[in-house]
Amino acid sequence: MALDRGTLTRADLSEEVHREIGLSRADSAAVVEQVLEHMCLALARGENVKISGFGSFILREKxxxxxxxxxxxxEVPIAPRRVLTFRASQMLRDRIVSGN
Known part of the structure; x- marks a missing residue:
């Protein structure tokens, strides 16, 4: 399980979708990939991604x-760039603190 090694992977997510929802493993993997791809495309277009109860992926121009x-x-000039930050929702922060 993901907690044993300290990192949650795509495979872990798709396995959890398979167990919880009952989709086939292939369909579960496709759903996870589609969600991640949709998030990546939105960020690439310059849009922020907000997932209620989880957090926000925010693009900042530096x-x-x-x-x-x-x-x-x-002294060296550092070029302007776009950076991605994540801000956890209060609900997620509370769950992390309580360990649930």
């Missing part, structure tokens, strides 16, 4: 800034 090479101390 402007150009000056960084510093830690070895040499030389």
């Amino acid at each position: 402007g150009q800034r000056i960084g510093r090479n830690p070895k040499t101390g030389v």
Whole structure:
């Protein structure tokens, strides 16, 4: 199970869909892949993804800034970029704290 190794994988998700809903393993894997693909496409289009009770995947635009090479101390420009952040919902945070 996923908790034994500390990481939940796509295979774990599709197996759980198979057990809980009763779809075939192939159909369960296809459902998981379709959901993840839909989320990826939305993020690639610049849309945020919000899953009620779970959290939000939020895209942020970071402007150009000056960084510093830690070895040499030389200033280096860091190009503007888009970053993805995840913000857990309060419900998820509460479940994590309580261990349920």
